[in-house]
Amino acid sequence: RPLGIKAAAPLAANSLSVAESHAARFVGKAASKFWDYPVTNLRLVLANGRIHRTGTHGFSDESDGRNEGGPNLSNWFFGADDVLGSMTRASIMLWPVCERRTCLVYAFEDVAEMLKAMRNVPRTELGIEVLGINRVSLANVLGGDVKDYPDWSLVIGFEGRAKRVEHNSDRVDKLLRRFRSRREDRLVEPMTEQLDLPWMEASEYHTGFYALFSHMSGIEAEVDKAAAAAGLSPDKVGKIFSAYDHGRAVYAVYDWFSQDPAHGSALNALNLSLADRGAFFDRPHGELGRKVYTSIPNHLPVLKHIKAMLDPHKILNPGRIVREEDPEWQPLQTGEGEIGLTASNVEKVKSKLAASIGEEWVSDNPVDLSAYGRDFTIFSGEKPNVVVLPRSTEEVQAVIRIAYEHGIPIVPLSTGFNHGGLAIPRKGGILIDLKRMNERLVIDDEAMTITVGPGIRMRSAWWEAVKHRAYDNFHLKPILALTLGSVSLLSNYVARGGAGSLFKYGLNPELTVGMTWVLPNGEVLRVGPSAVPQVGNLPLHFTPGPDLCGMFFNADGMFGVCTELTAKLYPERDDAEAFEDLVTAANYDQDYHHAFSETVKAIHALGRENVTDFMYKAHPGLFALAMVDMFEGLTVRGVIGMAPQHPLSTVVSGYDAEELAIKKEIVAEVLQKYGLTVIDPAMFGEEMKNAQTTAPTKMSLGIKGNFAATYKGAFQWTACNIRMDKIP
Structure with a gap:
């Protein structure tokens, strides 16, 4: 507290050890607002005596992030009661002491x-x-x-x-x-x-x-x-x-x-x-x-398989969760006949798929295969041998079992808006196109969640969610990524996407409360609290005991195929546009690096005030594309010449007009402290003022006519998580 920061206060800690209580996922008193368990990284000694650092500490101790690159295997160790490793250190989140x-x-x-x-x-x-x-x-x-x-x-x-x-x-x-x-x-x-x-x-x-x-x-x-x-x-x-x-x-x-x-x-x-x-x-x-663990089909077998990999001699807290008599997950075996991508084997696979899924939903037509051999980025040139379009979890199970029997690779695809060859089969095989699984869309008003199949697009999720009520004068809304409204909600969440409003709501894995996966052996595993009978869609992103949810995020189909996902919805005022505002500012210092550094400091300071929904540090190119798209007679080159080098956009919302004004006053104070000037859109005319909207920051593009810009040709991008002080 002398440093102006504090730890979360547990409601009922089970240990005097700060590290132990955090790794046990304690619930804080402020769980209404700050609900996630406040620990980022652990250091553990594994059964073989080696040290394992979870999350970003696997790369460097300089940054604290719970997620790794690729599948998040580190989540296994939270809530695990030392059955997978002995913890020797925890990195926890702290909060500012407020005025x-x-x-x-x-x-x-x-x-x-x-x-x-x-x-x-x-x-x-x-x-x-x-x-x-x-x-x-x-x-x-x-x-x-x-x-x-x-x-x-x-x-x-x-x-x-x-x-x-x-x-x-x-x-x-x-x-x-x-x-x-x-x-x-x-x-x-x-x-x-x-x-x-x-x-x-x-x-x-x-x-x-x-x-x-x-x-x-x-x-x-x-x-x-x-x-x-x-x-x-x-x-x-x-x-x-x-x-x-x-x-x-x-x-x-x-x-x-x-x-x-x-x-x-x-x-x-x-x-x-x-x-x-x-x-x-x-x-x-x-x-x-x-009672709890055995009530979830395939949960204990998967957990025992992980335990056997990390602790084959069963020396770590034996019997605490997994017992000797529990079954262990077993992979399928390939058949005794021909395997691999030979012409005759692929033909047999095609016949079996047609018998299971329906002949009209299986194709090896070269025209169809060519379409599945590219995406909207520059990556292209490879294609599957067979495409199949199942309509249910049971049909996906059938596809995987047939593929295993014949030793054929499989790659899943949802709505097809992919980049970098994410869903292009690099070794041929079966492409499982999940777009027909587009009928499952259920809103749970009590838990404020939405359950979708892989074929449900973001625009459908938005327009269905806003019909439902959270409380008086509040409707529900999904948290959507800054991408096109035609994108699959499920696939974006499973790929560990993040919304523009992630500062307020968190990354998609933390917003996911349940998933259904068809595992590589064709069996089904449900993860999340709702997998336990009678529990319902509780707002937790972990399974009981060692968390099995994290391993499936960003795994690109390596551990199975997701056929259903349940995500949180959030309350929003019915008249939200009257009580939210987009504040755009820029640092006009001609020393661009200094201007950038000060802008990053402003973002850092705004984060500690906890008053913004959205913060986006753009660049003049994006600013120019948006302007040219909205107004006739402008050119990209011309707009870039007069655009600020480091525009910063923030969205501020309030319960009412008074809270909105208070938040905007705080934002303006912080921006001014770091040399940023708030840009009044009215300076550029009434048309520009009317064009300013918060819609793109909370809806995927195209849901409400809110295209930020028109692009031509292929599209490439890269993204990463990084400490604020490292960005300049």
Whole structure:
């Protein structure tokens, strides 16, 4: 804190070790706003004694990034309880200490009414922490008699610039007048002090899990019933609920304050019952672990296969998750007949595919194959031997099994908007075109998610999502990449894409909460919380125990074919355009390198203010292309000559006009500090002013006529993640 930064405060840490609690994916008190577990990299000693550094630390300790290049195998080690390696170091995320820190506290008598408020208020994005605490747990935190506190207290935390905190707390106070509650101002000061302090598991008999709000009434009733049956009085049952990720779900903590071993047995039995009612335990063990892990088809076999690779002698925490009797994933074997890309073998494959998928959906026509041998970039010249268009997961399974039997390579393709030869078969074989799988599009309003097949395009996802409601005056929207609206949503997410608004929402892997994969042996593996029966689309991007999700991102089809993906949607005001603005600025210093360095510093500083949705440092070429596309009579060369060298675009949005104005004032202050001048589009005429829109920053191009520019010829690009101070 003397350095102006702080660590996330856990809600119920299970260890005094900072590294251990972070690697165990603890839930922070601020999970309503900052929901992801705040650890980037681990250093581990593997079973063979070698040191393994996860994520970007595999390249260099100078940058902290959870994702590796290619498949993210490092996610295996988070939540793994040392079954794959012994952790010796963790790199964690820190946050700035803000100008103002406070909270509001409201007393509730009815837990159902409080849960309703906890679901709805975070969808406005006005608060940081949203915690519901019963009188038993509040007395444990603050001291005193349980009778001194309300039945339930709802605590909503705020931090940031003083003016913004004052605005947001005022709006939340107005929202909470809709609920049966009363303000408890006497608790504001002590609870504000607690917001940044770590809380530990409060009792020996403790449990914690995630659940959808729709499951909480049944879970609460089951907990009260079990406590009463065990002879535990209500004043010995502590309860803390944290709204998770914009009010999509709850992280629920229960403490039984008792020394009676019988109560421990009763709590274990309760956990088994809660798992049947939608509770998701992310690191279950013992009988509960067996129940959870064995409920997911093919989960334990894949996990055991990974364990066998990393720890063949089973010396690391043996029996913790994987047991001797568990089956191990087995690859398919090629057939005894002819294999490989011989003419006769390919003909046999074609016949079997036609019998399984339908003759009209299988082709080796040279014209068809030629079309699949190029993409919209300069990479071309190779082509498949056979193209097949399955329509279901079961048909994809059939294709993979036929391919394995005959030793034929396969490459998947979704909607075909690819670059750099990503979906061009470099060794021939079968190209699996998934565009017919375009009927699966389901919106879950409660969890705020969208489930799609590989043939669903971004424009379809957008127009379907905005029909659905998040809360009063708020609809849902998908988080889309800065690409064309004809692109497959599923393939862009699986390829670890990132939206223009990734600063606010994160990269696509963190927005993905479930996937269905057909593995190389033709079997199906579902990953994500929804793979566990009864759980539903919880907003978590990991599986229980060691995370199996990360290995599939950016794998380019190496580990299987994805046939379904569930991603988060986010709330947006119905009249969003009235409460958001695109702010464009530039540094006109003729020392271009100095101007660039100062612009990077401005981006860095804006990030710490947490007031922008989108930040994009463009270049005069892109600026010129956009201008020439919008206005007649302009030339690219002419516009480049007068365009700023380092334009910076930021999008600012607010709950209302007042918050928008506050955020814009903060942005302008930061920009001015680093020598940037805000560009008023009205300077270039009314037409230019009217052309300025935030649409391209949140929608893929072409969804709403928002083409940024017209390109001719092939298109090439490259991208990477890099530390801010390394960019200049």
